Amino acid sequence: MRIARFSTGEGVGFGVVEGGPGEEFVSAISGHPFGPIQFTGERHPLSQVRLLSPMLPSKVVAIGRNYADHAREMGGEVPEEPLIFLKPSTSVIGHGEAIAYPVGLSRRVDYEGELAVVIGRLCRDVPAERAREVVFGYTCANDVTARDLQKKDVQFTRAKGFDTFCPLGPWIQTVLDPDDLAITTTVNGELRQSSRTSKLMHDIPALIAHVSAVMTLIPGDVILTGTPEGVGPLDVGDEVSVGIEGIGTLTNRVVSRD
Amino acid sequence: MRIARFSTGEGVGFGVVEGGPGEEFVSAISGHPFGPIQFTGERHPLSQVRLLSPMLPSKVVAIGRNYADHAREMGGEVPEEPLIFLKPSTSVIGHGEAIAYPVGLSRRVDYEGELAVVIGRLCRDVPAERAREVVFGYTCANDVTARDLQKKDVQFTRAKGFDTFCPLGPWIQTVLDPDDLAITTTVNGELRQSSRTSKLMHDIPALIAHVSAVMTLIPGDVILTGTPEGVGPLDVGDEVSVGIEGIGTLTNRVVSRD
Known part of the structure; x- marks a missing residue:
């Protein structure tokens, strides 16, 4: 599974990246991805979101x-x-x-x-x-x-x-x-x-x-x-x-x- | 002003330390101390709280x-x-x-x-x-x-x-x-x-x-x-x-x- 962090202009969140090269989309998830994943139902073509650093590490x-x-x-x-x-x-x-x-x-x-x-x-x-x-x-x-x-x-x-x-x-x-x-x-x-x-x-x-x-x-x-x-x-x-x-x-x- | 972070057993927060040596008490404040300080009204003798690291620095x-x-x-x-x-x-x-x-x-x-x-x-x-x-x-x-x-x-x-x-x-x-x-x-x-x-x-x-x-x-x-x-x-x-x-x-x- 590919986990991304992204911004849509309306907010920032984590999502799962699905689909083949050039046809990827991101399915948003609730909260953070450490633990059971719950999809929000929101879905965006990858080309229409801005990818962020996939984590904000403490170190x-x-x-x-x-x-x-x-x-x-x-x-x-x-x-x-x-x-x-x-x-x-x-x-x-x-x-x-x-x-x-x-x-x-x-x-x-x-x-x-x-x-x-x-x-x-x-x-x-x-x-x-x-x-x-x-x-x-x-x-x-x-x-x-x-x-x-x-x-x-x-x-x-x-x-x-x-x-x-x-x-x-x-x-x-x-x-x-x-x-x-x-x-x-x-x-x-x-x-x-x-x-x-x-x-x-x-x-x-x-x-x-x-x-x-x-x-x-x-x-x-x-x-x-x-x-x-x-x-x-x-x-x-x-x-x-x-x-x-x-x-x-x-x-x-x-x-x-x- | 002396700003401490402390635990009472019921929770963790910031406070202002007042009073002379051996007679200090901590007046709890709302939220964090960066900006105008608002006292919660809660007050503890210093000897009855546990001091924590005064900050949790990102680095x-x-x-x-x-x-x-x-x-x-x-x-x-x-x-x-x-x-x-x-x-x-x-x-x-x-x-x-x-x-x-x-x-x-x-x-x-x-x-x-x-x-x-x-x-x-x-x-x-x-x-x-x-x-x-x-x-x-x-x-x-x-x-x-x-x-x-x-x-x-x-x-x-x-x-x-x-x-x-x-x-x-x-x-x-x-x-x-x-x-x-x-x-x-x-x-x-x-x-x-x-x-x-x-x-x-x-x-x-x-x-x-x-x-x-x-x-x-x-x-x-x-x-x-x-x-x-x-x-x-x-x-x-x-x-x-x-x-x-x-x-x-x-x-x-x-x-x-x-």
Whole structure:
């Protein structure tokens, strides 16, 4: 099932996306999607709603250097334990919203396509073998990064924390085996990243176990699982898309912040 | 004015703390304290309510190495620009709640007493000269840190992100000049940190300008301004207090997490 959050101009809500490519429609649901779903009866062609970030997470926990080939291109090793950092909730945007390039503060802003895991249950200290029980679904993410500030600060927070630097979407796929999915990133239609989630060094159950041993996770919280090799720069005017097999494609334009 | 969040057993709300030491009472207010305050008429002796974290921040932005003498004791320099990192909202606890020592994951958990700034207005790109307009008030904070994990990970997120690792309180003082306040940390009554906020290398207006140039701040968000020299370890059973002139004293016991 594909769960979206959308705006019709008259209000904001969650819905289920049904139908094939180009013919999708959204069936609105009451309240939130964690638990039994009740349809309101309201139905819109997808083309006539505005998709929003599919969740408003209380926190976005991201994982550094979790594909060996990306760790190598960054000049480092895959850490023995997952390396975690946080992106603020104010960095989250949805499919179709603009990434604001902080001109004047950074001269090098990179895309990083990633598989995102959306948490469905309040949980802590989740053993890896039970991790799937706390997953609500999966979506595409772009861990946008001001690479020059990341190098300068060492701490990733500023470089990865700007408003709009966490596109998520277009929706959450709740029925999916995430273990071996094709993941690609394109810029203006050109392929820049192409890998498979089977190359994750620390897999999703290991990440959930690791993160939830530190911090309680709340429904809607998001874990970004790391980016494969091929990261590179974005410019103002670019259109960047992260596509994941079985989920869909998250597309955002880059605009100047000022 | 001192704004607290408290529980009576019958519910949770905000209130104004009035009266002198040992004779304080809390006058409950309607809704939240951002804006005109309306008293409900309900009034409790402070000793008969349970204080909670005075805010539930959407994010806690913390500043690294912002006192020169602490930067030195950590073996580094004060960064030219403020160094920011995030603590998750799930790490926040209030006065009197227990810090849970993650035994088995860390063997060295340190206190770090800090002045915390609570944001009162939705804001972005706040110029330093207007920073005071977005401040709701000030409280005491303890940026509890698993020092061994901080060294291992380099990224601060795990070391500083455990549940209960961000005590805030006991309340928010809204009328205060924060520029030269005594700040102390004691463990079991012994003085461990003693400094003044006048020694902040990047002052509060500079911090607000820096952080809000990266991320939108939301009412209730918290900025921890950094810790002075004298950081050191906590053990299970310890009682740690952070006291700031004009605000009050934040006290928490350390318990084993398991």
